[in-house]
Amino acid sequence: MIAGPGLPLVVDAVLDVAPDIRAFVLRHPSGDPLPSFVPGSHLPVFCGEGRINSYSLTGESGAPETYAISVHHRRDGRGGSTFMHALRVGDRLACGLPRSAFAPVASARHHLMIAGGIGITPFLSHLRAARRWGRSASLLFAVREGAPVPHAAELDALCGDLRVLRGRAAMTAAVEAALVDQPLGTHLYVCGPEAMIDDVLERAARAGWPAERCHAERFGAVLPPGAPFEAILRRTGRRIAVPAEASLLDAVEAAGIPWPSLCRQGVCGECRMEGVEGTILHRDHYLSPAEREAGNCLMPCVSRGAGLITLDL
């Protein structure tokens, strides 16, 4: 369930922004202002049946009256977006506090944003902040051939340097051209389908961009199952088996040990486990390279062990 202080919200408005993309305006039941958030933050939302999805906050980040999120209906997903699309004005939602994992870098000379499809959502709050603080920003937005541009009017108003690109070839060409012609001190932000993120980051590295300048927001793709392994719980000496199709987090919970988690996709950082020994196979998008290298903490919702690992439980 949601760890830490929860945030009960009420659906204030529902609005279709593109086919299959629905925006929700949420407010506090008492009408109180909501906590401020860092641009690029996401809101954990309890979507029924134990599912918690994270949606980027698209509205104003400073002392907002309401939160806005946009949800792409994925019929082949885990059911969270179907739950969301069934919401009506006045419905109640259990949410967590906003979490920041994709913040703009304040010292950047220029912000180059690259979005694909619903990956546009975190950039709406980035662009609002850029405008407020007079930061220079440009946006390349890949939209499927023939599909309407979600949030088109807002984007036009917020970004003076916006290019909508139709189709993969056009996007690739625009990305290649942009990566070799940014002023010194530019930071790159990319959000969209996993394959697009990997492609852009690879091109950036080839164009000489240090990793410190490249920032990605991943929605978390479905990971392939891993090899089975075992975990020893140091404090009790118990041994638990983790089968190929279960996560370490599943196995720990199945052993009756409650453990905090939110996204269960290796993105949010909630489930972090310290004091791990053994060979860790990291599969998350949360830990830094240095933390990975240290080799004593992991995100059990996605990461695994090789053979036998020891947990501080």
Place this chain on the structure above:
Amino acid sequence: MPAENPRRIIDPMHETTASASRPRRHRRFVASARTSLPTWPDAPPPLDEAGRGFVLVGTGRGAAAVLDGWRARAGDRPVLAFRDENTEESGDRAAVWLEPALASARTGWRLMIAAPAADVLRLSALARRAGMIEAEIRAFAVQDGVSPLVCVHCRTDFEAEGEPGDEVDCPGCGLRLVVHQHLSRRLGRLAAFVADAEGGRP
């Protein structure tokens, strides 16, 4: 060329990656808890092969050979280069040249500097102000010996034979000074204090 990463110039304001290896300079001087001088690589670092283009700057004796080595490695990647080995004002001239060069450089480029220590600091400070980060700057300090100094008592700027820990005479106020490890980042000069400042005599 050593295969391992050369030690980078560390911004003293954000010093988080203290190098374990012993600094080559100012051995005779008792290190203060925090000095504003970075540690220098002992040999020129290799060209940063990850760069898509390069800004190369060389000042002072011995910089030319280092620059030639880097330029050769750059192959057909774009290079903007400045070098001035002999003149007194080569640091000033390099700084004047560097600003427009950085404006035409693009993200993905690297800055490589071979220069006396004070020039390295001054030029890399300029680059940071232009938006570059540590990962994009590599430098090599050439030509030990003459340091640009500022007398903290009379504010005279001067050049003198001496490194941190050495004693020099101030041409402005005549005091006997010790060259200190503190580098004025604004002036790009090492601070020099009266030699027995800690002995209690004014």
